[in-house]
Amino acid sequence: MMERGDYEQKLWLFVLDMVAFFVALNGAIYLRYGSLLPFAKGGPAPWERIFVAFPFVALVWLVAGAMFGSYRARQSAFEEVAAVVRATLVAFLAVLSVTFFYRGFSYSRGMIGFLIPLVLLTVIGGRLLFRAVRRRVLRRFGGRPRVAILGRSKIGNSLLKALLRERDYYDVVGVVATTGVSPITPDADAEAAAELPLLGHVRDIEELCRSQKFEALVLVERHLPEDVVLDSIEACLRHQVSWNMIPAVHELLLDRARVDLVDGIPLVGMRRSNIVGFNWAVKRLFDIALSLALILLASPLMAVVALAIKLSSKGPIFYVQQRIGYHGRAFPFYKFRSMHRNNDDAIHREYTRKWIIENKAHTEAGVRKVHKITDDPRVFKVGRFIRKYSIDELPQLFNVLGGEMSLIGPRPALPYEVEVYREWHRRRFEAPPGITGLWQVSGRNQVSFEEMVKLDIDYLENWSLLLDLRILVRTVRVVLFEHAY
Numbered sequence: 001m002m003e004r005g006d007y008e009q010k011l012w013l014f015v016l017d018m019v020a021f022f023v024a025l026n027g028a029i030y031l032r033y034g035s036l037l038p039f040a041k042g043g044p045a046p047w048e049r050i051f052v053a054f055p056f057v058a059l060v061w062l063v064a065g066a067m068f069g070s071y072r073a074r075q076s077a078f079e080e081v082a083a084v085v086r087a088t089l090v091a092f093l094a095v096l097s098v099t100f101f102y103r104g105f106s107y108s109r110g111m112i113g114f115l116i117p118l119v120l121l122t123v124i125g126g127r128l129l130f131r132a133v134r135r136r137v138l139r140r141f142g143g144r145p146r147v148a149i150l151g152r153s154k155i156g157n158s159l160l161k162a163l164l165r166e167r168d169y170y171d172v173v174g175v176v177a178t179t180g181v182s183p184i185t186p187d188a189d190a191e192a193a194a195e196l197p198l199l200g201h202v203r204d205i206e207e208l209c210r211s212q213k214f215e216a217l218v219l220v221e222r223h224l225p226e227d228v229v230l231d232s233i234e235a236c237l238r239h240q241v242s243w244n245m246i247p248a249v250h251e252l253l254l255d256r257a258r259v260d261l262v263d264g265i266p267l268v269g270m271r272r273s274n275i276v277g278f279n280w281a282v283k284r285l286f287d288i289a290l291s292l293a294l295i296l297l298a299s300p301l302m303a304v305v306a307l308a309i310k311l312s313s314k315g316p317i318f319y320v321q322q323r324i325g326y327h328g329r330a331f332p333f334y335k336f337r338s339m340h341r342n343n344d345d346a347i348h349r350e351y352t353r354k355w356i357i358e359n360k361a362h363t364e365a366g367v368r369k370v371h372k373i374t375d376d377p378r379v380f381k382v383g384r385f386i387r388k389y390s391i392d393e394l395p396q397l398f399n400v401l402g403g404e405m406s407l408i409g410p411r412p413a414l415p416y417e418v419e420v421y422r423e424w425h426r427r428r429f430e431a432p433p434g435i436t437g438l439w440q441v442s443g444r445n446q447v448s449f450e451e452m453v454k455l456d457i458d459y460l461e462n463w464s465l466l467l468d469l470r471i472l473v474r475t476v477r478v479v480l481f482e483h484a485y
Helices: 006-033 047-067 077-100 109-140 154-165 190-195 202-210 226-238 277-312 346-358 381-388 396-402 423-430 449-461 465-482
Strands: 146-150 171-177 198-201 216-219 242-245 257-262 265-270 318-324 330-336 363-365 368-370 406-408 434-436
Touching (some): 047 077, 077 109, 146 202, 154 171, 171 202, 434 465
Parallel strands (some): 216 242
Antiparallel strands (some): 257 265
16 A cells, blocks of 8 residues: 555654754743743843753653653544643653752743743644645655555455545545445444445446556455456556455454565464564563562552551461463462452352453443442452552562563463453463553453453554553553552
8 A cells, every 4th residue: 555654754753843842942941031021030041051951851751752652653633732742741740850859950940831831832833734744745745545445345344444544644535346245244334435436346447447546456355256356456557556455364364464575475474472582581671670679669568558458357468369371371470368268259250251252341330331340249448448559469569570470461361261262362371461551551441351352462562662661651540540440
């Protein structure tokens, strides 16, 4: 279809952000020290002190922007602006917190008051301008091809919906009909296909290509006769129309296809976890360093929790359970005990099977579904509190230190869960399980089992250290303000 150039666009955004930040800084200095505004104060500006601090402040702001997704591809203008606002507020809150304890030089609070809105104004303005210019350039210089869809299929409907979401890159002009179209089960994605104009029939593909009604043709009906497919491709080649097709094995690949070229021979297969080789080593070093630091910081809290559990319920402080981790291997999983001892787990076993097999929520209140046992009678009072704020998970830091777990990763599975897994669900075992993960910060108990597994696979295939940092920051927000349970 088209090389999107996401990396180059991120580089352009980075350069634009640096220019905008520098412009905002100079504007704030002028408004604070050189203007006649009521809040301004005359006198020479401390240029040297300001520009010594500039690289550090800019770096914190850029890292915050990356963590909050301001450089993420394929997002709406609203999502991008929201990410910039969140990153700016968090970055300056962090900088102000640090400067509060720094006594070497007192930076003007008035200048910072001018700087924050100016950064938001210049950065958001620059990004919106970049979006407008990008859209115009893509349309003017052939970067937004006119696309036609050949045939109908359920997978094709999903692809079409995705193409329509990315109108900056693709202009879907219509559908080319075929004979013997496979019956399509009505779904939400099919509505988009029904609204597209009919350009013609596949038997007229030669004339359609010659008339340049479209610049790219996508074959989505996978059961077309081979001669029809070859005739369509040859017509595209004769008239310089690009062609693409969905391979027949797509459903087996579960939307996770990748193509490797070996001596020019295409090998179509399934994408695998990105946590391998050097990436594995980086993630492991990150886990060791941060888990050690967190154990030291949380040790007073863990001592208090241990005492509270001992005083409120008879039994051990820690709960040790067999869980399934990396490559399907069992390991001892540690938590602070939050339930009465010698309780029956039949309730959880029964619900877990329904959750996985039937996608059944435990509690439904209107449109809100909770995929978790609520008001569990097995949980005692202190246990309910430590569950609410995920304090019961702290002992898993020792699992991380021992290598059975990671700070970030898929949720560790119970053996009786795995018994009812489908084959593709087992992809969750391609990396060590985590204390928190993409699922936990993306809806958690309101997410179905199938959606949870897809989030886990997304995480594994797109892992980066930056993604781990973003999930950690979002975990703190979820635990403190949204509550884990």
